[in-house]
Amino acid sequence: METxxxxxxxxxxxxxxxxxxELTRNVAxxxxxxxxxxxxPALCSPEGYDxxxxxxxxxxxxxxxxxxxxxxxxxxxxxxxxxxxxERVNLREQLAWCFEPNxxxxxxxADDYLRMGLAKVKTIKIPTPYIxxxxxxQILVAGGGVSGMSAAIEGAKAGYTVHLVEKENTLxxxxxxxxxxxxxxxxxxxxxxxxxxxxxxxxxxxxxxEVYTSTAIxxxxxxxxxxxxxxxxxxxxxxxxxxxxAAMGWKPYNPNNLTHLGYGKSKNVITIVEFEKKVKExxxxxLPKNILFIQCAGSRDKDHLPYxxxxxxxxSLKQTKYIRDLSPDxxxxxxxxxxRTLGLGEEFYKEVQKDDQVFFTKGEIDEVFVQEENIEIKxxxxxxxxxxxxxxxxxxxxTGMIPASTEDLNLNYRQGKGLPxxxxxxxxxxxxxFPYETRRTGIYAAGSVRxxxxxxxxxxxxxxxxxxxxxxxxxxxxxxxxHPRSGDKSFPELFMDRCADCKRCTEECPFxxxxxxxxxxxxxxxxxCRRCGxxxxxxxxxxxxxxxxxxxxxxxxxxxxxxxxxxxxxxxILVFVCENDAYPAMDMAGIKRLKYSSxxxxxxxxxxxxxxxxxxxxxxxxxxxxxxxxGCKPGDDYQCHFIHGSELTQTRxxxxxxxxxxxxxxxxxxxTEFVEITDYHxxxxxxxxxxxxxxxxxxxxxxxx
Ligand code: SF4
Ligand code: SF4
Numbered sequence: 233m234e235t236x237x238x239x240x241x242x243x244x245x246x247x248x249x250x251x252x253x254e255l256t257r258n259v260a261x262x263x264x265x266x267x268x269x270x271x272x273p274a275l276c277s278p279e280g281y282d283x284x285x286x287x288x289x290x291x292x293x294x295x296x297x298x299x300x301x302x303x304x305x306x307x308x309x310x311x312x313x314x315x316x317x318x319e320r321v322n323l324r325e326q327l328a329w330c331f332e333p334n335x336x337x338x339x340x341x342a343d344d345y346l347r348m349g350l351a352k353v354k355t356i357k358i359p360t361p362y363i364x365x366x367x368x369x370q371i372l373v374a375g376g377g378v379s380g381m382s383a384a385i386e387g388a389k390a391g392y393t394v395h396l397v398e399k400e401n402t403l404x405x406x407x408x409x410x411x412x413x414x415x416x417x418x419x420x421x422x423x424x425x426x427x428x429x430x431x432x433x434x435x436x437x438x439x440x441x442e443v444y445t446s447t448a449i450x451x452x453x454x455x456x457x458x459x460x461x462x463x464x465x466x467x468x469x470x471x472x473x474x475x476x477x478a479a480m481g482w483k484p485y486n487p488n489n490l491t492h493l494g495y496g497k498s499k500n501v502i503t504i505v506e507f508e509k510k511v512k513e514x515x516x517x518x519l520p521k522n523i524l525f526i527q528c529a530g531s532r533d534k535d536h537l538p539y540x541x542x543x544x545x546x547x548s549l550k551q552t553k554y555i556r557d558l559s560p561d562x563x564x565x566x567x568x569x570x571x572r573t574l575g576l577g578e579e580f581y582k583e584v585q586k587d588d589q590v591f592f593t594k595g596e597i598d599e600v601f602v603q604e605e606n607i608e609i610k611x612x613x614x615x616x617x618x619x620x621x622x623x624x625x626x627x628x629x630x631t632g633m634i635p636a637s638t639e640d641l642n643l644n645y646r647q648g649k650g651l652p653x654x655x656x657x658x659x660x661x662x663x664x665x666f667p668y669e670t671r672r673t674g675i676y677a678a679g680s681v682r683x684x685x686x687x688x689x690x691x692x693x694x695x696x697x698x699x700x701x702x703x704x705x706x707x708x709x710x711x712x713x714x715h716p717r718s719g720d721k722s723f724p725e726l727f728m729d730r731c732a733d734c735k736r737c738t739e740e741c742p743f744x745x746x747x748x749x750x751x752x753x754x755x756x757x758x759x760x761c762r763r764c765g766x767x768x769x770x771x772x773x774x775x776x777x778x779x780x781x782x783x784x785x786x787x788x789x790x791x792x793x794x795x796x797x798x799x800x801x802x803x804x805i806l807v808f809v810c811e812n813d814a815y816p817a818m819d820m821a822g823i824k825r826l827k828y829s830s831x832x833x834x835x836x837x838x839x840x841x842x843x844x845x846x847x848x849x850x851x852x853x854x855x856x857x858x859x860x861x862x863g864c865k866p867g868d869d870y871q872c873h874f875i876h877g878s879e880l881t882q883t884r885x886x887x888x889x890x891x892x893x894x895x896x897x898x899x900x901x902x903x904t905e906f907v908e909i910t911d912y913h914x915x916x917x918x919x920x921x922x923x924x925x926x927x928x929x930x931x932x933x934x935x936x937x
Contacts, residue, residue, distance in 0.1 A: 235317065237353050238293040238392075239269040239346070240284055242300035242323070248273065250328035251342040256299070259343045264350045268293065275300050276309045278658050288316060297349050299323050299342075302819045303836075319348040322834075324569065327820030328654050330916075331830040336854040337802065341830045344793045348833070351792035355785040357720035359778070361711020362758040367457035368472040369709075369818045370395065371701050373479060374449060374641055377405020378687055379679025380479035381431045382694035383701075387477075388438035390702055395471055396435070397444045397463060399640065403435070404428050405481050407687075409505075411512040414550045416688040420579035423553055427687065444469075450475065455757035456674030457708035474708065475701035476672045478651060478659065479694065480636035485530050485537055487631055493529055494600040494607060494627055501600075501607065501627040503529070504547045519559035524609060525552065526597055527568035529629035539656055541632030543686040545572045548630045556587055563589045565622055567597060568610055574686065589607030595620070600627070635659065635681045643672065644743040651677060658683050660875075666715045668697045671875055673714060673743050673760045676700045713763045716812060716873045717838070720763045722778040722809040726754065730775045737767035737776060740841070742875035757813050764874035765842025769884070774846055786835060787850050793833050795855040798931040803857040805923060806832045808843055810863040813909040818862075820912035828916040829923040832860075839863070839876025840904070848902065849895075855935035858901050858926040860919070865906045878906060898929050 239260040243253045253271045260269040268291050272280045275298060281739060295317040298310055303320035312318060312421070323342055331338040371387050373380045373546075376398025387394040402408065407428040415422055435441050447465040452459045456475060463469045484505045487495040494501035496919075504525075511517060525548040530536035545568070552564045571592070575579045584590055595614035600607060608629050612619045635658045638650035651659040652671045659677040660670050667683075668676045678697035679690040704714050713720040724745075728735075733752035745760040768776045774783045796802040809815045817838050821828070837843055840863035851859055865871045866878035881904055888902050903925075905918050 235295045235353060235582065236271070236286070236291065236293050237266055237297055237350070238287050238291060239266050239297045239299065239350070240275055240287075241269070241271045241346075242273075242275040242280070242298070243271055244274040245298070245301060245324050245328065246333075247323050247328045249331040250331070251323070254534070255339060256342045256346050259346045260350065263347070266350070267291070276306050281309060285312070288312065295319070295353050297321065297353055299346055299349065301325065304816060304819060312556070315358065317353060319349050319353050319356075321345045322819075325819040326834055329822035330827055332693055332749050332827070335830065336674055337711060337830040340794070340802075342530075342708045344833055347792040347794070348789040351788040352785050356787045357779040359720075359780055361721040362723045363711040364455060364708065364759050365459040366472065367705070367709050368474045369705055370471065370473045371475050371477065371698070371705070372397065372459070372461055372471065372473040373477045375479035375481055375636075375679075375681070376400070376403035376443070376445065377479065377481045377679070378407050378427060378431065379481065379690040379694045380405070380458060380477070381435060383477045383479055383531070383678050383698040384433065384441050385434055385438065386544040386695045386698040387702065388440045389852065390698075391440070391704075392702060393440045394444070395444065395461075395473065397447050397449060398449055401446045403443065403445065404430060409509040409512050411508055411515065412550060412554050413687065414577065414928075415547045415580050417575070420576050421583040423550060427691075449640060449642050451642050451644055455759040456704050456714075457759050458787045459674065464841070474705035475676070476641070477676050477678050477694070477697045477701050478638055478641060478670070478681060479678040480638055480640060480681045482633040482635055482684075485631045485634055487530075487629060489536060490629060490631070492600070493526055493597060493629055494602050495629060497602040498607060500625060501602065501629065503545060503629045503631045504551060504628065505631065507551060507628050508547070511558075515558065519555055519562050520625040521561060522622075523555060523564070523567045523626045523628065524567065524607075524622055524624040524797050525628050525630055527566065527571070527630045529631050531630075531632035532569060537632045537634070537656070539632070539684065540572060541684040542572065542574060542689070543684065544630035544632060546574070546577055546580075546686055548628070549573065549581055551628065552584055552590055556589060564591070565624065566590070566592045567595050567609075568592065570594075574689070592622070602793045623880065633680055633684050638677075638681060641675070645672065649797040665873065668693075669715055670698045671743055672761060673745070674701075674704050674708070676704075698914050703809065704797070708759050713761070715762075717763045722763060722780050723758050723761055724756065724763075724765075724767055724776050724778060727775040728753070730773045732773050734772060736770040736772065740770040740880060741767050742877070763838065763875065764877060765806050765838040766874060766877055766880065769842040769844050769880070771844070781838060783844055783846060786837075786847050787926065789835055790847060790850050790856075791854055793854070795935060798935050803831050803923065803926050803931065804855070804860045805832045805860055805919075805926060806851045806856045807832045807919070808837050808840065808847075808859070808861045809834050810877075811836045811838060813860040813864045813871065814907050816909050817907050817912040818915055820909075821915040824912065826916045828919040831923055831929060832919055838871070839877035840881040843881065845884070845887055845891060849891050852891070852895055852897060852901065852932065853934050855932050857929075857932045858903070858922060860922050861902070861904045862918070863904070863906055865908060873906060895934070897932065900929055901926055901932070
């Protein structure tokens, strides 16, 4: 059935002074035969809102096209009945505020944008959400250290049933071997008892926490809302949970790699982890007279761990403090690259510095000579400006942390059993915009498996991950996506009759949403999907679509633009703009009133990775002179919100170049740029430069065909 659409054009916020809104309305009424097309001076005002609402009711509209400000703003105002299809055309930030007012080209752009909006409305539908069957609100926490226990407590407090699984025979993780804890509260000058005791007591108070010790996760199948978990502890126990918190913790860096610091050459060279355990087991231990801490032992070192583990400085300070308390005759030396105490932890550092039997110096360990009972250390580049030698009885190496393996999750995903990892093997997350998110939807990493961190940070992290898990369950119940398209109810639908079993979608989905048959046929797990559209971009058969984002809807927008003929010398540049960083950057350029060429026609895309080759050939055969793709930066410290969408665009550009070659077109007719959200000031130069390149090449020969 034909959609009955109402068009509402706002002439406020300079739009009416920039274009002739009447002419733009004529596009709707004359070309698209829209019966209800209205111009209003402030659509977002109460009167404007009422006008739209009354129009919907009187004319029984089922779609509303608002041509006004950016779709990123006033979303609370332009919010109608959920059965009304809403599409917004950006005539403010990306037109009136960045193009010359009352100019022929600006008017042409406004008319084209309205055409594109109307063409889109004709080809999209309101999404009907996918809701998995038998959704569970229970949560699995993998790992019973402080992060896992804390996550479980937070989940239980929020009223969710939590299954806390630990492979060892007791809860506690590394805390079991902890003698004292670094202060985490004002006045930050006293060591505290480890939090473990209190946490164990607290866990007992909640009857919605099920603890499983000596238990392994044999398998996790399914998707958010409906993960089927098999636990193995003699017998197999099956659970259904809605989300998972992965809190596997960390392992100390292998000190056997630190022989240059004396490890393995003397029993009197040990690590901070070994020392803590020793004191915990025997606090009456006789401590030697002279003790040296070597900070960053194998950390911030390109041959070992290149990063800072953030807990080792505070641990050495803590140990220094209790050494002095337990053994007033002992002196402590600390040689460091930098002392890094986080936040108010600096107060404790100052407290330790007050002790005149504790000596701190910056310096580099030059040599370590292990003799029978004592150890000689040469330190160079010290703060004193000269090399020093120390003779000590015990060396404690402040070694860093490496993340525990997440393979123990035993995920039954085609991409592997564990969580994908960043460069240093920490579980992946988009650390810039949304920590805790891993590349496996519904599974949230917490604590030092996610990033090196100390106990207070782990406790905070555990709450964050648990809240994300809860958010995921609730969103899944409503059939909505989680970050970064939170609230999106659309999902990929596959027209399987034409599937060629090529496996591109299963291989390129960054979130492992597709399993596959032996033959390679995709088996979607819809709730794992983040709605990026990368599979839509990858599918050569063009059989993947969303109800409001599809091959047809974008093709219709591309084709709706009126392409001037070559003699008019008005090139048309199609700009695919990623909605995550590039589109807001373009809006911001408008807000700052930065001007750029009005020859561009912008189409927002969910991710550059969602651009299907067919859109490129459609645009070129329609006569666009150039295609510019603007997306988030690719790379290891990725900013691409869909992990590798931007990278895929680069890989696929070979395909695009083939399209150009087959059409005998110049390679410059497709170009890709990457921007951050803060790069709005680069937008005019980036667009204008590309327009110049295209003007130099000349018009697309397909223009008049
Ligand atoms: S839309 Fe993105 S997350 Fe969803 S299945 Fe396709 S590629 Fe995977
Ligand atoms: S990319 Fe398309 S054709 Fe290939 S397996 Fe996936 S759905 Fe089938």
